Amino acid sequence: MADMTLMEKIVSLAKRRGFIFPGSEIYGGLAGTFDYGPLGVVLKENIERLWLQMFRDDRDDMQGIDAAILMNPKIWEASGHVAGFSDPLVECGKCKRRFRADHLEDTTKCPECGGALGEARQFNMMFKTHAGAAEDDSATVYLRPETAGGIFANYKNVVDSIHPKLPFGIAQIGKAFRNEIAPRDFIFRLRELSQMEVEYFIHPSEWEQAFEEWRKMMHLFAKAIGLPDTMVHELEVADGDRAHYSKRTIDFEFDYPFGRKELWGLAYRTDFDLSAHEKGSGVSQGYLDEETKEKFTPHVIEPSLGVDRTILAVLASAYREDELGDETRTYLALAPKIAPVKAMVSPLLKNKPELVEKARAVRAQLKKVHPAIAWDDNGNIGKRYRRQDEIGTPFCITIDFDTLGENPELKDTITLRHRDTGEQERLTISEAATRIRDAIQ
Numbered sequence: 001m002a003d004m005t006l007m008e009k010i011v012s013l014a015k016r017r018g019f020i021f022p023g024s025e026i027y028g029g030l031a032g033t034f035d036y037g038p039l040g041v042v043l044k045e046n047i048e049r050l051w052l053q054m055f056r057d058d059r060d061d062m063q064g065i066d067a068a069i070l071m072n073p074k075i076w077e078a079s080g081h082v083a084g085f086s087d088p089l090v091e092c093g094k095c096k097r098r099f100r101a102d103h104l105e106d107t108t109k110c111p112e113c114g115g116a117l118g119e120a121r122q123f124n125m126m127f128k129t130h131a132g133a134a135e136d137d138s139a140t141v142y143l144r145p146e147t148a149g150g151i152f153a154n155y156k157n158v159v160d161s162i163h164p165k166l167p168f169g170i171a172q173i174g175k176a177f178r179n180e181i182a183p184r185d186f187i188f189r190l191r192e193l194s195q196m197e198v199e200y201f202i203h204p205s206e207w208e209q210a211f212e213e214w215r216k217m218m219h220l221f222a223k224a225i226g227l228p229d230t231m232v233h234e235l236e237v238a239d240g241d242r243a244h245y246s247k248r249t250i251d252f253e254f255d256y257p258f259g260r261k262e263l264w265g266l267a268y269r270t271d272f273d274l275s276a277h278e279k280g281s282g283v284s285q286g287y288l289d290e291e292t293k294e295k296f297t298p299h300v301i302e303p304s305l306g307v308d309r310t311i312l313a314v315l316a317s318a319y320r321e322d323e324l325g326d327e328t329r330t331y332l333a334l335a336p337k338i339a340p341v342k343a344m345v346s347p348l349l350k351n352k353p354e355l356v357e358k359a360r361a362v363r364a365q366l367k368k369v370h371p372a373i374a375w376d377d378n379g380n381i382g383k384r385y386r387r388q389d390e391i392g393t394p395f396c397i398t399i400d401f402d403t404l405g406e407n408p409e410l411k412d413t414i415t416l417r418h419r420d421t422g423e424q425e426r427l428t429i430s431e432a433a434t435r436i437r438d439a440i441q
Ligand code: GAP
Pocket: 145, 146, 147, 148, 178, 180, 187, 188, 189, 190, 191, 193, 195, 197, 262, 263, 264, 265, 302, 304, 305, 306, 307, 308, 309, 310
């Protein structure tokens, strides 16, 4: 382990402990795809649920949506993706490997074999497929490259069905697909990814204020999932570097083990999309302010968060190794709110039925606080703690003979061990329940 890089350690732990597996692994994998395992899927759901709570449910001005991944290709023509969602591609004449030209320092020489690189050409990153039995151009559809497309295409449906007053937003979590030239860095650059996106519709005069509000919200979310302030940085994206639809973009960057790279984006998309869809579809995307009688096309602020990059940032910032007692241990200092397992309950000895019975009863009681209370009676207690440390379980609870009343003063108390310090406290069962409840709130 000692000579592994931090990234290798994270990838290894993620696989070993059932967080993230390489996609299609038994057939040698498929570049740019990963599968979430039993613990990874819960971590992902916890992060998504917290985002839904903060970005949608705790607010009075937000609606939800779950749009289809396949959409009429005219949506992507209008949005500019058919013409412009591309990266510059260069190919080596010798080894035939392909690279993104804007990721190379020298665009003439192959970084792998030293061969000559050809001219850069624009490569459209949208995945194409065909709807129905015909495979001709008229049947071409795209897998959406951003979830935003489904939100814009339903803006009018939401207005006509729910009648929200401006400013209001639509939130969506879902898959997006990008045929990245060079997928890499584990789940950082994927071909199949998940996004958590908000399109927030405003009067054009309100854009700066709304931009600031969502900027703050993104920092609050970073804090809530346990990303340290010191690892999250804002980058004001310069004119010329922004996406074609944006008048202002702030990239939220994170200090990944492989360097400071984009985590999330916040963009002022103006009325680019709604106006483009009005033109493309012939359907008005205007909004009538009932009070002022002003009719206008709303502008949009878009906080866009990649789920996979969020998970990578969470794992990278939570990964720890330290000396506890006479052992070196690995643990994940996950925020209890998003940890897949909240607490593990364990009888001190598994061959003592009275301890097992009491421990089962304690677990059942704690499950009323949160269902993710694990059971482990395998191996010695130290090994059980190490296993839970590695998956980021904040608390371990042990039932011993004192719990049963061997020492009458300690009857119905348990030991609660804290993951990060290894410290233990003697608490009543209801005090332990309160500790767990407080930590995950
Ligand atoms: N709707 C706006 C949009 O899609 P983007 O900056 O292209 O903007 C938003 O993507 C977020 O999606 C990024 O900040 C990142 O978190 C995530 N993302 C983009 N491409 C990705 C990829 N290939 N693999 C993993 N996550 C990606």
